[in-house]
Amino acid sequence: MEATSKCRGYKKGVLFPTSTSMHGCYASKNISISQPNGEAKAICMGCKEECHCLMPSRTTLHRCSVCLKVSNSTLGPHGLKKECAICRPVKKIGAKLLKLGDLGSSKKNGNLLSGSLLPPSMPSSSLALPSTSRYNKRAVLCGVSYRKRKFRLKGTINDISNMKELLIKNFKFPKECIRVLTEQEQNANLIPTKHNILESLNWLVKDCQAGDSLLFYFSGHGLQQPDFKEDEIDGFDETLCPVDFLREGMIIDNEINSTIVWPLKEGVTLHAIVDACHSGTILDLLFVYKHESGIWEDNKPPSKEPIRKHTSGGMAICLSACEDSQTAADSSVFGGKGMNGVLTYLFTKTIREYPGITYGGLLEKMHDEIKKINRSRCNNRILQHIFNRRIAQDPLLSSSEKFDVSTTMFKL
Known part of the structure; x- marks a missing residue:
């Protein structure tokens, strides 16, 4: 595996x-x-x-x-x-990616070599995006493979297919309101470059109205960098890596927050599902739910100068693959064809098996599944150390507002 x-x-x-x-x-x-x-x-x-x-x-x-x-x-x-x-x-990240035996390749790293990550056959000229009607459900699904690179990911396309199918079948998202960005797209505007991802995020929240349900999904590499604005408790900003991040840079959590959290009006709900390393507080939301203690912890900026992190009356909820200090993985441990992101696979599996599950129940099921996998893979500690077979990531929930996770049903 x-x-x-x-x-x-x-x-x-x-x-x-x-x-x-x-x-x-x-x-x-x-x-x-x-x-x-x-x-x-x-x-x-x-x-x-x-x-x-x-x-x-x-x-x-x-x-x-x-x-x-x-x-x-x-x-x-x-x-x-x-x-x-x-x-x-x-x-030097790509050259130092860990080979984790059963757990496959590191999803949130990158070998920051010079040059473009865009497919060589992709024309530089932009193609128009297909027009879409007004829907109260919209989604942006972004899967970055970094193909032909040492730090490429093999599970992101499977993740995108899995998420899109779930949105259409289980949550009744119209196909026309789902924008997919991958390196396989023929439309140059749908390649997951930094510019295209930010443009799609602006499209997602543009003219949002009460009753809208919005979703941002990302599967790819994530990193951290020192926090220069002093608005992070741990001193580090979390980032997402678009396909051209070597040339154009990463997308920082502050920018994600200002792009898709600030514009949320009253009655609008945004969910972000991020399958990336260091993605715990990638949306910079004000509250983080601690699964073990069952309480919401304050994640407000520690800086002396006021820094905006809140919505305009709406609700933002983020489900991340792991805590800020942890890494996430693509794995073939689940069987089937190819690899999958651990968070994406467990999330979609749980939603399909337990329709109407609460946020708390969803977190509990995913944590339990990870524990079962770790117990079943290798009971011998010596072999476990040699092959690095443990899945060492804890899915994390954060929100712009506190709510009762034990009674609130997960819905999109």
Whole structure:
């Protein structure tokens, strides 16, 4: 059986320069001060590891091609480095993707090699999107395979087919109101580029009215990057990786929030189902439901300056593949043809088997299924360690408002 993890881990004690006098630790995610010149020692206040690095003697300002932030960079013998020190490690993600035995490939990573991820046969000119009538149910389904890349995903097309069938058969979504973005589409506007995904998200919420039920679904790689606006509790922004993220950059949770959460009017409900690594708070919603304790935790921004994260009266609910600190997987462990995202497969399976299930019941069933899989795959701890057969992800529910998950029926 095959599986793919969707993200990379952090190395304990490895520091990366954020300027000539500051360092950020990948292990504890803390920022610490180092000596300003020569051989610098920095002890991270989080993991207590001492690291040595050579501080740059000459710096200049530049804009990073990945995160678009302006920062200092070393001017070495070969000229200015093109990406910032914060994003540079991300360039190596694909080469370091974990091979997880039964669990297949990492869904939320990416080998940030230079160049375009667009299919070579795809014309650069745009094609018009088909016109659609006004429906009170609309959906955007986005599946990114990153084909012909080392970090490609094999289960996203199956995920899209599974989700589309569920929407049509179980929730009565008209086919005409479902916009699908994959690399297999003939229409250039439906390739899951950063521009096309954001355009589709704008289409999803445009002129929304009371009674509308909207859905955003994403299956692909997800990453994290340092939070520069100080609006994240853990100090990291969550991101989604479009097919052209090497060139155009990632889609940050702040942008997703402002695009599809802010416009929600009273009486409008948005669901987001995100099968990606580090996707726990990808919509930056105000409340996170903790399955083990059964309580809603406050996820409001810790920054001193007011930052908008709420709707315009509507309701936004997000079901994520895992917590922000976790990775998600594509797997062939479920049998059948090909691979599937773990969240997508368990979500669609549970909804089909238990129509009318509550949000709490849905979470409970998915957590139970993951536990059963882990118990059945390998009881021998030594073999389990060798083959990495555990599914180490906990589906997470977040919302713009608190509600009773034990009595509220899941519906789209």
